[in-house]
Amino acid sequence: MATAVTGHPDADGHFSAPLWRLLQATAEVVAAVRAGQSATAALQNVESGLRPGAQALAFHALRYLGRAESLRALLAPRAPPPHAAALLCTALALCWRDSDAPYEVFTLVDQAVEAAKRSAATRGQANFINACLRRFLRERDALVAASDRDPVARWNHPRWWIERLKQEYPQHWQRILEANNSQPPMTLRVNAGKCAPAQYLSKLAAANIAAAPVGEHGVVLERPRPVHEVPGFDDGVVSVQDAAAQLAAPLLLHGLSAGPTARLRILDACAAPGGKTAHLLELGRAEVIALDIDPARCERIDETLRRLGLKARVVAADARQPSAWWDGEAFDAILLDAPCTASGIVRRHPDVRWLRRESDIAQLAAVQAHLLAVLWPLLKPGGRLLYCTCSVFRAEGEAQAQTFLAHHNEAVLRDAPGHLMPQTGAKANGVPDNLEGDHDGFYFALLEKRAERVSAAQSV
Numbered sequence: 001m002a003t004a005v006t007g008h009p010d011a012d013g014h015f016s017a018p019l020w021r022l023l024q025a026t027a028e029v030v031a032a033v034r035a036g037q038s039a040t041a042a043l044q045n046v047e048s049g050l051r052p053g054a055q056a057l058a059f060h061a062l063r064y065l066g067r068a069e070s071l072r073a074l075l076a077p078r079a080p081p082p083h084a085a086a087l088l089c090t091a092l093a094l095c096w097r098d099s100d101a102p103y104e105v106f107t108l109v110d111q112a113v114e115a116a117k118r119s120a121a122t123r124g125q126a127n128f129i130n131a132c133l134r135r136f137l138r139e140r141d142a143l144v145a146a147s148d149r150d151p152v153a154r155w156n157h158p159r160w161w162i163e164r165l166k167q168e169y170p171q172h173w174q175r176i177l178e179a180n181n182s183q184p185p186m187t188l189r190v191n192a193g194k195c196a197p198a199q200y201l202s203k204l205a206a207a208n209i210a211a212a213p214v215g216e217h218g219v220v221l222e223r224p225r226p227v228h229e230v231p232g233f234d235d236g237v238v239s240v241q242d243a244a245a246q247l248a249a250p251l252l253l254h255g256l257s258a259g260p261t262a263r264l265r266i267l268d269a270c271a272a273p274g275g276k277t278a279h280l281l282e283l284g285r286a287e288v289i290a291l292d293i294d295p296a297r298c299e300r301i302d303e304t305l306r307r308l309g310l311k312a313r314v315v316a317a318d319a320r321q322p323s324a325w326w327d328g329e330a331f332d333a334i335l336l337d338a339p340c341t342a343s344g345i346v347r348r349h350p351d352v353r354w355l356r357r358e359s360d361i362a363q364l365a366a367v368q369a370h371l372l373a374v375l376w377p378l379l380k381p382g383g384r385l386l387y388c389t390c391s392v393f394r395a396e397g398e399a400q401a402q403t404f405l406a407h408h409n410e411a412v413l414r415d416a417p418g419h420l421m422p423q424t425g426a427k428a429n430g431v432p433d434n435l436e437g438d439h440d441g442f443y444f445a446l447l448e449k450r451a452e453r454v455s456a457a458q459s460v
């Protein structure tokens, strides 16, 4: 029998399920992330009717998982088995403070205990979970104050991540972590081939949807909504893309010309799911090869292009092995949106911080260096390669570009924003070299190949 308490539907009335059931599904996602699986993959295992609600609660819980695990350790120094720990931490993350609890905290506690009783995986710990949560309700202020002494609770990131940011950004690390813990807005890219941003904003205003412009082609919605309810999404007028990611295609194309009739020949080397491929095609006459190592993700490039009515040659291959996919004709431009730690998009993917290890940074930096070294020779003299990552760590950004430049005297660094720190809200958060407006963390280096080779003697 369903309890009387139901999970609230979202603003558009898309889900309604008993809250205990949603809490079970949410805890399953949290347990999967703690076992190393991405939240996106874990959500695929959640029954479709529960998925939107479970996603909203799981993202909330993951944003406060550091706090919740610290509180759990204060309540029960010996960790319970993983499923019970995940349910307890989910409940603590959702109700640790009233100001942003998604439900009344007593309701959350009741329903978390109900969730424990109704699953074979947690039934044996239901009394324990009940005792922990009731004690938490009685002693909440003192427990929260005690957990404040733990930086993992205070900042909701792993300790190594906090230390790394402190070291790399001694003036700004707190603001970066705060931005990571905030909820990002829904940002759209208006298809330049179909509509001007001002025209699209008028369309939104006519539909009573509050929005503001951002960057050259972007629009930020005041309230997120399901994509298929965004005017023009299904017709390819707009795509969902963060404002920082929207900088890539114009940066690469600006000032490049293929002459009056020819098309620019562009390689998008790490293209899936195709956001930047599509933007390149929306902006100009280009012939784009969209490459990705993951065949399943290549299908997502096809879907993106189909919706927008665009065409590219989509190839599933390893960019590090051009002999398997390159026809020998050099490119005017290469976009290398390299695999990275994704440390700049934590506000959109709150699981990322719990999935990464510090050793991933060096491992991914080595892959990025390999990709840069292999793809550079495929560029025409006078051509440009845009290297970007959605990471704030210097090893995946500035340090990578500097090392590359030190070994390639035919490469010139052109104007590009460099490292951008994540920022939520329209106002700059005081981090230097930040763009105005709301955006994810990113790094951009625009590398141009000199038209003539420079000898070592000339370059000094």
Ligand SMILES: C[S@@+](CC[C@H](N)C(=O)[O-])C[C@H]1O[C@@H](n2cnc3c(N)ncnc32)[C@H](O)[C@@H]1O
Pocket (backbone or CB within 6 Å): 269, 270, 271, 272, 273, 274, 275, 276, 277, 291, 292, 293, 294, 297, 317, 318, 319, 320, 337, 338, 339, 340
């Ligand atoms: C940051 S994502 C790209 C996002 C994409 N550019 C967009 O804007 O939608 C990085 C992509 O690189 C792909 N990748 C990783 N290693 C690769 C390799 N050696 N060759 C080609 N693609 C690779 C991953 O599968 C992933 O889809």
